[in-house]
Amino acid sequence: xxxxxxxxxxxxxxxxxxxxxxxxxxxxxxxxxxxxxxxxxxxxxxxxxxxxxxxxxxxxxxxxxxxxxxxxxxxxxxxxxxxxxxxxxxxxxxxxxxxxxxxxxxxxxxxxxxxxxxxxxxxxxxxxxxxxxxxxxxxxxxxxxxxxxxxxxxxxxxxxxxxxxxxxxxxxxxx
Amino acid sequence: xxxxxxxxxxxxxxxxxxxxxxxxxxxxxxxxxxxxxxxxxxxxxxxxxxxxxxxxxxxxxxxxxxxxxxxxxxxxxxxxxxxxxxxxxxxxxxxxxxxxxxxxxxxxxxxxxxxxxxxxxxxxxxxxxxxxxxxxxxxxxxxxx
Numbered sequence: 001x002x003x004x005x006x007x008x009x010x011x012x013x014x015x016x017x018x019x020x021x022x023x024x025x026x027x028x029x030x031x032x033x034x035x036x037x038x039x040x041x042x043x044x045x046x047x048x049x050x051x052x053x054x055x056x057x058x059x060x061x062x063x064x065x066x067x068x069x070x071x072x073x074x075x076x077x078x079x080x081x082x083x084x085x086x087x088x089x090x091x092x093x094x095x096x097x098x099x100x101x102x103x104x105x106x107x108x109x110x111x112x113x114x115x116x117x118x119x120x121x122x123x124x125x126x127x128x129x130x131x132x133x134x135x136x137x138x139x140x141x142x143x144x145x146x147x148x149x150x151x152x153x154x155x156x157x158x159x160x161x162x163x164x165x166x167x168x169x170x171x172x173x174x175x
Numbered sequence: 176x177x178x179x180x181x182x183x184x185x186x187x188x189x190x191x192x193x194x195x196x197x198x199x200x201x202x203x204x205x206x207x208x209x210x211x212x213x214x215x216x217x218x219x220x221x222x223x224x225x226x227x228x229x230x231x232x233x234x235x236x237x238x239x240x241x242x243x244x245x246x247x248x249x250x251x252x253x254x255x256x257x258x259x260x261x262x263x264x265x266x267x268x269x270x271x272x273x274x275x276x277x278x279x280x281x282x283x284x285x286x287x288x289x290x291x292x293x294x295x296x297x298x299x300x301x302x303x304x305x306x307x308x309x310x311x312x313x314x315x316x317x318x319x320x
Contacts, residue, residue, distance in 0.1 A: 031220035088242030111254035156237040173232035173305035
């Protein structure tokens, strides 16, 4: 390769990388058996999917039932954890019940079971990534504060249901 | 001859598919199981060390209220995701929130699919209360005020 051609090749590679857009990848948490994953699949009612029972539950239970992600290869994942601290994924993906999403996150495995943390998702290949922090936003609305407040950051310290449970039987569960 | 080969390949692929399906899913199996009510994320991920007993009680409540799937850490060493509790949906269920980190005996239907254990709990037969664990045996002091 001549000295003139090398910079041209590098420039072409750079242009291609910029045109391809930012590459998204999940953040590592260093948890048990961690694997960073991007999975395309359908949001499903986990109980219906696992038991095979004929379910007549509208909208995957409207946030009262565990959700799963049924990947295109037929593998079922437990949609367990969102980006909001101490919160699951119900607020983020229940609206996608029965629909296909592209989920970016990680799986963790131990004790003979595997869970999926979805850190962000999009509803189409060319769609925008949505960070899974809707629990915090919804919690803030329900508690008269804003999503970016310190109270919301530590929602678990101010939550009425948590306070009620701790009041009944103490922080250690031993009244 | 081509038809015979095609049929043989089709049957082979079909059989392989059924074998995979059988490998990935079992149940229901009626079981009587003893274990601790856990928040599945902390226990399986290990993000808080070992998420068990009194030392993890408040954190488990946080996760249960936050909608993280509730599980049972069986005495067989396996973690199970609870799909139903006595015909009720588990998310936000007041009973499940109150009995976090408690030792229970349950009558349940067990399922296994794609490397995950599941329970449909028919009945909690016994609740022995919160599992007592102090810092010395627990090896970690969880945060929280």
